[in-house]
Amino acid sequence: MTGFRRRWDRPGAVRFGLCTVVGALAVGGALTGCSASDQPSSGAATSTGGSSSAAVASTSGTGAATTGGTSTAGSTTPGSGAPDRAGSGETGTAGGANVLGPDGLGALRLGMAEDQASATGLIRVQGEATSQCSNAVLVGQPTDQRTAENFVAISAKLGVAIISVTDPAVRTPEGIGLGSTLDQVKAAYPGSASAFDDPSFADQRRTNIPVPGSTHGAVYRVQASGDTVDSLALQLSDQDCTE
Template identity: 40%
Template sequence: MMKVLVAVLAGGALLTAGAPAFAQSASAQSAKTTLGPYGYGKVRLGMSEKQAKATGAVVLKKAGEAGSCAGWDLKALPSGKDNVGLYISKKRGVALIFAAKGVKTPEGIGLGSTMTQIKKAYPGVKTAASGYPYVGVPGNSKAYYSFLLSKGKVYELALGLNTQDCVN
């Protein structure tokens, strides 16, 4: 039995007899509400536009002009009329993904978090020249989280490629 269990887990599936049905759905739900370290759900940083569209998880919102990034939404988390949920760069692919309400980093930071919570989750947090906090993503040296705060609380959280070319 142990050999079978090891083989099944090594294949990335949880198929043990008698496992509660919620074990798989809880894991899937967690992936759907977690931003980082490599993306959100099926959408991954660095994916080309073609790859991102093939996931079925994104919808074009604003086409990019020559050499610029296109604005997209995550189908499951529409961002509203004047916003986008992510940017896809012609050069870099998925370059920036924004957190929606209820979405958190693996360390538990999301919209509404405080600077104290950010510093506790990310002791290495720095402040950009613009005045906004940012930190390298644990487990992904090619990405960062940026936080915009108002009245002491995060109102915008983004996961971005260090090389993204869509926003300042």
């Protein structure tokens, strides 16, 4: 999706009247001043193109302007939304492409067919597909790092089934990513803390954690080296592409 820029109309200029000074010498030497009716009014609001801007009447005061739902003091600044770069191959924070979960990575979603996943521009299909699954890599992610693997498995039956990342900047909504400690993982997912005490984790240093809020019943596959997460993937709990 391509980001868009709103067109912002500038509020009309506030016109100030001329202050006419009429000097008159009274018998006692008194001086008459400006008429108060010539001073600009304060706090007048003008509506242009559906956006409100407060007119500032005092040269010493600071008006507040509301723009795109954001209040800024002293100026009217158009709101600037981050462009959605899904489909461009970029993996920045735009479009949530640095957030893994609960059901995908940016525009790449679990359950997508291969053509839909390719259309996002976030993956590049590699090699020959088997009758069961095809493999792809995430565009813009580092190559495999130790046990961390950059790959996307696409099941012929289930669609996108596994999204495995290698970029330490990618985090789950709860803040877990490559380099997180196991204590941080346990704190982020307290319901799964006991999984790290299971004998199978001691042997394989790997466990699956149910993803909070996933509509696909997804899990995070977390693998650790020592006390640190060194492999992280989001996958369907019933994925049929790997063991």
